[in-house]
Amino acid sequence: MYAEQGGCPAGGTVSGIGYVSGRQCVIVANDQTVKAGAWFPISGKKNLRMQEIAMENKLPIIYLVDSAGVYLPMQDEIFPDKEHFGRIFRNNAKMSAMGITQIAAVMGACVAGGAYLPIMSDETLMVEGNGSIFLAGSYLVKAAIGEDIDNETLGGAETHNAISGIADYKFATEKECLDHIKKIFSKLGHPQQAGFNRIKSVAPKANNSDIYGIISEGNTKPYNMVDLINCIADADSFDEFKEEYGKTIVCGYARIEGWAVGIVANQRLVIKNKKGEMQMGGVIYNDSADKAARFIMNCNQKKIPLVFLQDVTGFMVGSRSEHSGIIKDGAKLVNAVANSVVPKLLLL
Numbered sequence: 001m002y003a004e005q006g007g008c009p010a011g012g013t014v015s016g017i018g019y020v021s022g023r024q025c026v027i028v029a030n031d032q033t034v035k036a037g038a039w040f041p042i043s044g045k046k047n048l049r050m051q052e053i054a055m056e057n058k059l060p061i062i063y064l065v066d067s068a069g070v071y072l073p074m075q076d077e078i079f080p081d082k083e084h085f086g087r088i089f090r091n092n093a094k095m096s097a098m099g100i101t102q103i104a105a106v107m108g109a110c111v112a113g114g115a116y117l118p119i120m121s122d123e124t125l126m127v128e129g130n131g132s133i134f135l136a137g138s139y140l141v142k143a144a145i146g147e148d149i150d151n152e153t154l155g156g157a158e159t160h161n162a163i164s165g166i167a168d169y170k171f172a173t174e175k176e177c178l179d180h181i182k183k184i185f186s187k188l189g190h191p192q193q194a195g196f197n198r199i200k201s202v203a204p205k206a207n208n209s210d211i212y213g214i215i216s217e218g219n220t221k222p223y224n225m226v227d228l229i230n231c232i233a234d235a236d237s238f239d240e241f242k243e244e245y246g247k248t249i250v251c252g253y254a255r256i257e258g259w260a261v262g263i264v265a266n267q268r269l270v271i272k273n274k275k276g277e278m279q280m281g282g283v284i285y286n287d288s289a290d291k292a293a294r295f296i297m298n299c300n301q302k303k304i305p306l307v308f309l310q311d312v313t314g315f316m317v318g319s320r321s322e323h324s325g326i327i328k329d330g331a332k333l334v335n336a337v338a339n340s341v342v343p344k345l346l347l348l
Contacts, residue, residue: 028064030066096122204231249291
């Protein structure tokens with residue numbers, strides 16, 4: 001993306017879910033090596049998605065801030081709309097109201113709109129000599145009002161800890177700053193447990209590395225999805241649902257790392273249906289869509305999270321499928337997924 005701008009690898013953001021002091025959390029870190037951590041339109045989309053995951057799963061969030069703010073040559077595409085950069089601040093406020101902890105570590109520049117994110121977080125940590133927060137940097141201040149000032153005096157760690165009171169902590173090094181985040185997280189109160197079923201985990205029946213032998217290079221050959229499931233599910237935990245019906249989708253209950261899950265997977269083998277007819281692998285037929293919709297509803301009824309293993313070309317086409325109501329059965333599947341309230345994970 002943005003080849004004419006020199007590209008924006010990974011949206012200029014390193015983000016994901018991990019554990020800090022034993023607490024699961026979302027981490028969003030600006031990549032300063034990509035246009036000084038500036039926000040492209042895709043950066044906003046990616047970071048908003050991480051906030052959404054934090055909000056939906058009540059996960060605390062850590063922002064590792066080192067950003068030049070909005071990428072100015074594309075500023076008309078970044079800020080004002082519902083899924084644009086401005087929604088970041090709306091989410092900051094909503095998460096505070098929801099009681100979701102937000103910690104911002106300022107280890108680089110926080111400029112203009114980007115200055116609001118750390119200050120709308122619960123606590124702000126700054127690194128001396130590196131971190132800075134201001135609406136306009138020293139050059140713009142000079143141009144706008146004629147004031148001569150350096151960035152550190154204008155909005156550095158000392159200024160915001162001792163004078164403005166904007167920041168809450170200052171540190172000499174980034175390591176000290178990051179270590180203090182661990183201290184903060186070690187004292188967080190424990191949330192209500194997820195309520196999903198978990199027992200002691202056992203290793204899968206097959207090795208994870210066997211996946212490389214199941215799926216061909218370039219994924220050009222059919223393979224048995226059950227073989228792949230056996231590489232990731234706890235040994236002997238997979239119980240297939242409606243095994244003889246709707247064979248181009250495999251559904252079943254299993255355990256992964258001890259957690260009870262419902263697996264919905266497209267079957268890539270060319271197989272026979274209940275009428276003895278050959279069916280192309282990796283395609284969704286009427287009976288498969290109907291079966292998957294029912295299984296997803298069952299998992300919601302039982303409060304079992306869903307894992308989708310998705311390798312599919314789509315729904316079957318042609319007069320026979322249309323006359324059988326493929327759109328109706330497909331709509332059932334869409335409806336079941338859209339109204340699902342348990343966690344859903346997708347492996348594509």
